[in-house]
Amino acid sequence: MxxxxxxxxxxxxxxxxxxxxxxxxxxxxxxxxxxxxxxxxSMVKMHAQIGxxx
Amino acid sequence: xxxxxxxxxxxxxGGDSLSPLVGSSTTGSNSxxxxxxxxxxxxxxxxxxxxxxxxxxxxxxxxNPVLGFAAMxxxxxxxxxxxxxxMWFDRDIDAVMKRTAKRPIPAGRIAPDDALGYGVFxxxxxxxxxxxATNWFAAMLLTGSIFYYxxxxxxxxxxxxxxxxxxxxxxxxxxxxIGWAAVTGSLSVMPLILFGMIFMWTPPHFWSLSLWAHxxxxxxxxxxxxxxxxxxxxxxxxxxxxxxxVPFTLLPWYLGYSGPVYGVSAxxxxxxFLFDAWRVYTDKQDATGVSLTGDKPAKTCFKYxxxxxxxxxxxxxxxxAVR
Numbered sequence: 001m002x003x004x005x006x007x008x009x010x011x012x013x014x015x016x017x018x019x020x021x022x023x024x025x026x027x028x029x030x031x032x033x034x035x036x037x038x039x040x041x042s043m044v045k046m047h048a049q050i051g052x053x054x
Numbered sequence: 055x056x057x058x059x060x061x062x063x064x065x066x067x068g069g070d071s072l073s074p075l076v077g078s079s080t081t082g083s084n085s086x087x088x089x090x091x092x093x094x095x096x097x098x099x100x101x102x103x104x105x106x107x108x109x110x111x112x113x114x115x116x117x118n119p120v121l122g123f124a125a126m127x128x129x130x131x132x133x134x135x136x137x138x139x140x141m142w143f144d145r146d147i148d149a150v151m152k153r154t155a156k157r158p159i160p161a162g163r164i165a166p167d168d169a170l171g172y173g174v175f176x177x178x179x180x181x182x183x184x185x186x187a188t189n190w191f192a193a194m195l196l197t198g199s200i201f202y203y204x205x206x207x208x209x210x211x212x213x214x215x216x217x218x219x220x221x222x223x224x225x226x227x228x229x230x231x232i233g234w235a236a237v238t239g240s241l242s243v244m245p246l247i248l249f250g251m252i253f254m255w256t257p258p259h260f261w262s263l264s265l266w267a268h269x270x271x272x273x274x275x276x277x278x279x280x281x282x283x284x285x286x287x288x289x290x291x292x293x294x295x296x297x298x299x300v301p302f303t304l305l306p307w308y309l310g311y312s313g314p315v316y317g318v319s320a321x322x323x324x325x326x327f328l329f330d331a332w333r334v335y336t337d338k339q340d341a342t343g344v345s346l347t348g349d350k351p352a353k354t355c356f357k358y359x360x361x362x363x364x365x366x367x368x369x370x371x372x373x374x375a376v377r
Contacts, residue, residue: 019084026087026090044121048118
C-alpha cells in the first residue's frame, strides 16, 4: 500500500508553487544562456576554420 | 561510508509531478533555485574564477573572448560541480557542523541523490564543453582538478589525515593551470608558480578557520590540525607556511614573469599576511594554545587571507595590464 503525504494547506501549496516557478525560471535562463553560448562558440570555431582555409 | 540514513535519498522522484494540492514533504519540492546555486559553493567559485582568469590573461598568445569566456565558465562549473559532489559525500558531517548544517542537503531541501546527479552532470558537461571550446589538454586538467577535489581530498584525505588540506589544497590551485592551458594548450613555469602560490596559501587560510571552528570539526570527526595536534602546533604551522609562502609569491617578479607593480604589491600584501600570522602565533593563549581572546587574530587572519588572494591575483592582472 502506498503512503501518500498529508495534503498541503493553501499557504504551503502557494509556497510550493512559488519555489517551483523560481526553479523553472532559473532553468529556462540557464538553458537559453547555454544555447546562446554554444551558438557563439560554433560561430567562432567556424569562422576560425573558414579564415584558416582562406 | 556515510554515517547517516539514506532515507532522504528516497527523494522527490516524481515529486514535482504531484498536484500542488497534494502534500509533499519531499526534499526536491522544498528546494529553491537559490539552493541549487548554493550547492555550487559560489564564494569558492568566485575565487576559483578569479585565479583561473589570471592564468588565462597572462598566458602568451591569444584566445577569442567568446572561447575565453567559455573556458572561465567551464572552470566555474567544474569547481561548482566538485562542490556539489563534496556536499553530497560530506552530508553526514555537514549535518553535525554548525557552519554547514544549513546547507541544502543536511537541511533537507535537496535530496542526496539529486545533488550527486547534479554534480556529476555539471562535471561531465564542463569537461566536454572545455574540450570543445578550447582544447583537450585544458579539459584533461579540468578533469584532474575535479578528480583531485572529489576523490583525493573529499573522499580520501579529508577524514583520514591532518595534512588533508595541505595535500588537498592542490585541488584549489588548478585554475591558473587550466586558464593558461586553455590559451596555449600546454604548461610552463609561470602557471606552475601561480599553482604553487595557491597551494601554499591554502594551509594558513584553512588552519586559521579551523582554529576557531575546531569544535565543529571535532564533533564531525574530521582530523583537522587543531583537533589532532592542538592549537599551539596549528599556530606554529600557520606561521611557518606563511613564512614559506611570502617569498614564493615574489618568484614571478624575481624570474621576470611580472613587473614591479606585481612585485611591490606581493611584498606589501605578504608582509601584512606575515603580521597577521604573527598575531595568531602570539595570541594570548593557555598552555595548550587555546585562545584567551576568542581567537580574534585567527578570525582576522582568515578574513585577510581571502582578501590577500584576491589582491595578489588582482596585482597579477594590473601588472599584466600595464606592461
